[in-house]
Amino acid sequence: MGEAPDRIRLDQMVECIDGKDGLGPILFVLTLPVLLPLPPGVSMLAALPVLVVAPQILMGRKKLWLPDWLSRRTVDHAKLVKLLERIMPSLQRIEAVVRPRLGILTGRVGEMLAGLACTLIGILLVLPIPFANLLPSWSLGAFSLGLTRKDGLCVVAGYGLLLLSLAVIALAAFGLDLGIGRIRTLI
Numbered sequence: 001m002g003e004a005p006d007r008i009r010l011d012q013m014v015e016c017i018d019g020k021d022g023l024g025p026i027l028f029v030l031t032l033p034v035l036l037p038l039p040p041g042v043s044m045l046a047a048l049p050v051l052v053v054a055p056q057i058l059m060g061r062k063k064l065w066l067p068d069w070l071s072r073r074t075v076d077h078a079k080l081v082k083l084l085e086r087i088m089p090s091l092q093r094i095e096a097v098v099r100p101r102l103g104i105l106t107g108r109v110g111e112m113l114a115g116l117a118c119t120l121i122g123i124l125l126v127l128p129i130p131f132a133n134l135l136p137s138w139s140l141g142a143f144s145l146g147l148t149r150k151d152g153l154c155v156v157a158g159y160g161l162l163l164l165s166l167a168v169i170a171l172a173a174f175g176l177d178l179g180i181g182r183i184r185t186l187i
Contacts, residue, residue: 005077006076006077006078007074007075007076007077008074008075008077008080009071009072009073009074010066010070010071010072010073010074010075011066011071011072013029013075014026014064014066014071017029022057022061022062022111022147023053023056023057023061023062023064023147024057024111024144024146024147024148024149025148026053026064027050027053027054027057027118027140027143027144027147027148028141028144028145028147028148030049030050030053030144031050031137031140031141031144032083032087033046033083034046034047034050034125034133034137034140034141035087035137035138035140035141036083036086036087040130041128043125043133043137044125044126044127044128044133047122047125047126047133047137048122048126049070050118050121050122050125050140051119051122051123051126052066052070053118054115054118054119054121054122055115055119056115057111057112057114057115057118057147058112058115058116058118058119059112059115060108060111060112094145098145098149098151098154099149099151100149100150100151101151101152101153102151102152102153102155102156103150103152104152105146105152105155105156106146106147106150106151106152106155110152110155111147114143114146114147114155114158117139117143117158117159117162118140118143118144120162121136121137121139121140121143121162121165122140124136124165124169125137125140129169129172132165132168132169132172135161135164135165135168136161136162136165138161139157139158139159139161139162139164139165140158141158142154142155142157142158142161143155143158146158
């Protein structure tokens, strides 16, 4: 048995994850770093791969297409193992409650609509909106888990969290506009 490589190519990781469940498992794996509390700006970069996968779910693809430059990118094996060790306890707790249900939400059309929602979330996550990535990342996590495990209830939670995210961002934008307007009247 050989030693683990220092770095793993992205296309090798995708090959290990890719299965009969479509792109949900790949989206789920790509969502994990976004769910972690990261310094500002890092979560924006971590969300970029979501914008490669989510539109492909929207288009109904079952196999992931990656551009050559991206498929050749590598990930540090030790850091990947550390990330997995960090999230495994949470994933094991989630596994206990997630099961196939509400199949219409994870069928072909439901999956494509979720792909549209995940694309929108990916766009939100890469925008430089301070403190606005927590709810969208949770929404993305719910969608990706729902698509991976064919759990329509998780997909419903994803839509609910997305609506809540949009409401919070809209309220923050309104508050900012109101605050700036108030400052201008004082000056």
